[in-house]
Amino acid sequence: MELKILTFPNPRLRIKAKEIKFLDPEIKSNLTKLFDLMYEKDGIGLAATQVGIHQRFFVYDLSEEKNSPKIAINPRIIWKSPEKIIYNEGCLSIPGLRLNVERSKKIKVVWIDENGLEQQKEVEDLESVLFQHEIDHLDGKLIIDKLPKEERKKIIELLY
Numbered sequence: 001m002e003l004k005i006l007t008f009p010n011p012r013l014r015i016k017a018k019e020i021k022f023l024d025p026e027i028k029s030n031l032t033k034l035f036d037l038m039y040e041k042d043g044i045g046l047a048a049t050q051v052g053i054h055q056r057f058f059v060y061d062l063s064e065e066k067n068s069p070k071i072a073i074n075p076r077i078i079w080k081s082p083e084k085i086i087y088n089e090g091c092l093s094i095p096g097l098r099l100n101v102e103r104s105k106k107i108k109v110v111w112i113d114e115n116g117l118e119q120q121k122e123v124e125d126l127e128s129v130l131f132q133h134e135i136d137h138l139d140g141k142l143i144i145d146k147l148p149k150e151e152r153k154k155i156i157e158l159l160y
Protein backbone atom coordinates (compact mmCIF):
# COMPACT_ATOMS: atom_id res chain seq x y z
CA MET A 1 0.00 0.00 0.00
CA GLU A 2 1.33 3.42 -0.93
CA LEU A 3 1.34 5.98 1.85
CA LYS A 4 0.32 9.61 1.38
CA ILE A 5 0.68 12.53 3.74
CA LEU A 6 -2.71 13.75 4.97
CA THR A 7 -3.10 17.51 5.05
CA PHE A 8 -5.14 19.84 7.21
CA PRO A 9 -8.14 19.88 7.67
CA ASN A 10 -8.39 16.09 7.10
CA PRO A 11 -10.25 14.77 10.18
CA ARG A 12 -8.01 11.68 10.31
CA LEU A 13 -5.23 13.95 11.57
CA ARG A 14 -7.34 14.37 14.73
CA ILE A 15 -7.52 10.69 15.72
CA LYS A 16 -5.54 9.75 18.81
CA ALA A 17 -3.06 6.96 17.99
CA LYS A 18 -2.92 3.68 19.91
CA GLU A 19 0.08 2.15 21.67
CA ILE A 20 1.99 -0.50 19.77
CA LYS A 21 2.16 -3.90 21.44
CA PHE A 22 4.16 -5.86 18.84
CA LEU A 23 6.57 -4.77 16.15
CA ASP A 24 4.98 -6.81 13.38
CA PRO A 25 6.20 -6.96 9.75
CA GLU A 26 3.46 -4.54 8.65
CA ILE A 27 4.73 -1.85 11.03
CA LYS A 28 8.29 -2.47 9.81
CA SER A 29 7.27 -2.07 6.19
CA ASN A 30 5.34 1.10 7.04
CA LEU A 31 8.40 2.48 8.81
CA THR A 32 10.44 2.16 5.62
CA LYS A 33 7.71 3.96 3.67
CA LEU A 34 7.55 6.72 6.29
CA PHE A 35 11.29 7.31 5.96
CA ASP A 36 11.01 7.45 2.17
CA LEU A 37 8.22 10.03 2.40
CA MET A 38 9.99 12.12 5.03
CA TYR A 39 13.20 12.32 2.96
CA GLU A 40 11.28 12.92 -0.27
CA LYS A 41 9.46 15.89 1.32
CA ASP A 42 12.59 17.20 3.03
CA GLY A 43 11.07 16.88 6.50
CA ILE A 44 12.94 16.25 9.74
CA GLY A 45 10.14 14.18 11.27
CA LEU A 46 6.98 12.35 10.26
CA ALA A 47 4.38 10.77 12.51
CA ALA A 48 2.32 7.69 11.59
CA THR A 49 -0.86 9.74 12.13
CA GLN A 50 0.16 11.95 9.21
CA VAL A 51 -0.25 9.02 6.81
CA GLY A 52 -3.45 7.80 8.44
CA ILE A 53 -1.86 5.05 10.54
CA HIS A 54 -3.16 5.47 14.06
CA GLN A 55 -0.35 3.80 15.95
CA ARG A 56 2.12 5.53 18.20
CA PHE A 57 5.34 5.89 16.26
CA PHE A 58 7.25 8.47 14.29
CA VAL A 59 10.44 8.69 12.29
CA TYR A 60 12.97 11.51 12.34
CA ASP A 61 16.40 12.57 11.22
CA LEU A 62 18.05 15.66 12.66
CA SER A 63 21.41 15.20 10.95
CA GLU A 64 22.55 17.75 8.37
CA GLU A 65 23.58 15.00 5.94
CA LYS A 66 20.20 13.25 6.30
CA ASN A 67 21.92 9.97 7.04
CA SER A 68 20.80 9.28 10.58
CA PRO A 69 17.29 7.78 10.43
CA LYS A 70 15.72 7.28 13.87
CA ILE A 71 12.49 5.70 15.05
CA ALA A 72 10.49 6.42 18.19
CA ILE A 73 7.81 3.90 19.17
CA ASN A 74 5.34 4.64 21.98
CA PRO A 75 7.18 7.88 22.86
CA ARG A 76 6.23 9.40 26.18
CA ILE A 77 7.30 12.65 27.86
CA ILE A 78 8.04 12.07 31.54
CA TRP A 79 9.37 15.52 32.40
CA LYS A 80 9.22 19.02 30.94
CA SER A 81 11.43 21.95 31.88
CA PRO A 82 9.70 25.12 33.00
CA GLU A 83 12.13 26.93 30.70
CA LYS A 84 10.59 27.55 27.27
CA ILE A 85 11.89 27.86 23.74
CA ILE A 86 10.21 29.53 20.77
CA TYR A 87 10.94 27.82 17.48
CA ASN A 88 9.65 28.58 14.00
CA GLU A 89 7.91 25.31 13.12
CA GLY A 90 6.61 23.91 9.87
CA CYS A 91 4.56 20.78 9.30
CA LEU A 92 4.25 18.51 6.26
CA SER A 93 0.51 18.27 7.00
CA ILE A 94 0.07 22.06 6.75
CA PRO A 95 2.14 23.01 3.70
CA GLY A 96 2.97 26.69 3.43
CA LEU A 97 2.55 27.48 7.11
CA ARG A 98 5.34 28.36 9.51
CA LEU A 99 4.52 29.37 13.06
CA ASN A 100 6.45 30.49 16.10
CA VAL A 101 5.50 27.89 18.70
CA GLU A 102 6.44 28.01 22.38
CA ARG A 103 7.36 24.68 23.99
CA SER A 104 9.51 23.32 26.81
CA LYS A 105 13.21 23.81 26.11
CA LYS A 106 14.15 20.47 27.65
CA ILE A 107 12.17 17.28 28.13
CA LYS A 108 12.81 13.75 29.29
CA VAL A 109 11.39 11.15 26.92
CA VAL A 110 11.01 7.39 27.00
CA TRP A 111 10.46 5.40 23.80
CA ILE A 112 11.12 2.05 22.14
CA ASP A 113 13.72 2.10 19.39
CA GLU A 114 13.90 0.09 16.13
CA ASN A 115 15.48 -2.84 17.99
CA GLY A 116 12.66 -3.05 20.49
CA LEU A 117 14.80 -1.57 23.26
CA GLU A 118 13.55 1.04 25.68
CA GLN A 119 15.39 4.32 25.49
CA GLN A 120 15.32 7.21 27.91
CA LYS A 121 16.94 10.53 27.14
CA GLU A 122 16.91 14.17 28.07
CA VAL A 123 16.66 16.16 24.87
CA GLU A 124 16.81 19.90 24.32
CA ASP A 125 16.28 22.62 21.74
CA LEU A 126 15.41 21.30 18.26
CA GLU A 127 15.28 17.66 19.38
CA SER A 128 12.94 18.63 22.22
CA VAL A 129 10.75 20.64 19.81
CA LEU A 130 10.65 17.71 17.39
CA PHE A 131 9.59 15.17 20.02
CA GLN A 132 6.85 17.48 21.29
CA HIS A 133 5.63 18.26 17.75
CA GLU A 134 5.50 14.58 16.71
CA ILE A 135 3.90 13.40 19.97
CA ASP A 136 1.27 16.11 19.43
CA HIS A 137 0.52 14.48 16.04
CA LEU A 138 0.03 11.11 17.75
CA ASP A 139 -2.47 12.83 20.05
CA GLY A 140 -4.29 14.43 17.11
CA LYS A 141 -2.92 17.93 17.72
CA LEU A 142 -1.49 20.35 15.17
CA ILE A 143 0.65 23.51 15.43
CA ILE A 144 -2.31 25.56 14.23
CA ASP A 145 -4.11 24.66 17.50
CA LYS A 146 -1.57 26.80 19.37
CA LEU A 147 -2.97 29.99 17.87
CA PRO A 148 -5.70 32.09 19.45
CA LYS A 149 -9.07 31.42 17.77
CA GLU A 150 -9.26 34.63 15.74
CA GLU A 151 -5.74 34.29 14.39
CA ARG A 152 -6.37 30.66 13.52
CA LYS A 153 -9.45 31.65 11.50
CA LYS A 154 -7.49 34.28 9.58
CA ILE A 155 -4.70 31.86 8.72
CA ILE A 156 -7.10 29.14 7.63
CA GLU A 157 -8.79 31.65 5.32
CA LEU A 158 -5.42 32.64 3.88
CA LEU A 159 -4.35 29.04 3.32
CA TYR A 160 -7.56 27.63 1.87
Ligand code: NI
Binding pocket: 090, 091, 092, 093, 133, 137
Ligand atom coordinates in the same frame (compact mmCIF):
# COMPACT_ATOMS: atom_id res chain seq x y z
NI1 NI B 1 3.96 18.05 11.74
